[in-house]
Amino acid sequence: MDVSSYVLLSHEQALRRRLDVAANNMANISTVGFKREQPVFHDYVEHADQAVTEDAKTTAFVLDYGATHDTTAGAFQPTGNPLDVMIDGPGYLAVEAPGGATAYTRAGLIHVLPSGDLGTISGQRLLGEGGKPINIPLEDAGNLSVAADGTVSGKTGQLGRIAITVFPSEAGVTPRGDGLMAASGGRELSATETKLRSGGVEGSNVQPISETADMVEILRAYQSSQQMTQSMTDMRRKAIDQLGKVG
Template identity: 65%
Template sequence: MDVSSFVLLSHEQALRRRLDVTANNMANTSTVGFKREQPLFHEYVEKTKEAPVEDAKKTSFVLDYGAVHDASQGAFQATGNPLDVMIDGPGYINVEAPGGGVAYTRAGFIKILETGDLATSGGQRILDENGRAINVPDDQKTMVTIAGDGTVMGRDGPLGRIAITTFDEINVSPRGDGLMEGTRGRVLTAREARLKIGGVEASNVQPIVETTTMIDILRSYQTSMRMTESLNDMRKQAIDKLGRVN
């Protein structure tokens, strides 16, 4: 393979990556709290000392540099459950990760476990500002309310406050189990935290936008394939001419 083929191959790999990300976005159109992803690519320029012309000394390849989340907020979906919450602004709810540690989510479905601990719909316990589970006494399970700053109120007063952590989106990545992991986060204070009660956040994926992106990827791939075919034709013609000269 010559340099031009490697360049086209790097482009096609980038298109495949874009397609994978776009397909995942489409699959999560109805996933509560899901943030659409956007792939990032990095240009890698390889320089050679010798080339037929000066411009040919630099060859540009496409490298996969990862993905970032679109931080725009999804719409509010009322659920009728007074414990369900939607974060109004940036941030993620702190939950206990499977296997230990802290994970994060925007999906605000909240329930009370048999143990009295507040948890997500997947059963992960919700953590307070000190990294501890928020427990509701048995005799207060029907009286629990959540305030706009995340404070969980029982009959006799506050039971804890739901921890909400903000990150630079570049520092947040999916764990693969519906939760997120993040680094360099900051827990919001009661004054900074804002929750809407009685509903959850819808996915911010726009199906029309993702469909348009898929069409663009397909057309780009078709163009790349036509260029590959043209290069193959050029090689065949060159080989044919060399054979005739010999």
């Protein structure tokens, strides 16, 4: 296999990665708090000592570097549950992940767990101010409200505050694979900095039309790459035939 074939192969691998990410975005159109992902690629440049021409000494390949997520806010979706919240701005809800680690999410579907603590729809305990869970007394369970600063109140008064954690760079916030995000070095917002909308959640920020158009573009690029591969194969076959006649 010559250099041109390797270049085309790296291009097709990058297209496959783009298609996987776009398909995952489409699959999460209805996922609460989901952030659209987009792949990031780097050039790998190889310099050869000898080549037919000077320009051919430098060859650029495509390398999969990772993925970033679009931080654009999704639309507010009313749910009728006074505990459900949408973060109005940057940041994440902190939850207790399996194993005791802290994970993060934008999905604000909140309810009272059997243990009496506030938790997510998936069963993780919500971590409030100072990283502590918010426990709800039995007499308050049916009469709860969440203020814009995250304060949770019941019939007996204030019960705790939902904390929002922000990070210096979104590049360090990565999917864990279980619907949660992993990150470190975050800062917990104060009550005056916290902005929550209760009674609803943040919808996915995936735009179906944009993702569909992207998938069509990927398909066309792959078809063009395949045509180039076939053209080079035909050219090599003709060259071999001609050399055979000369011999």
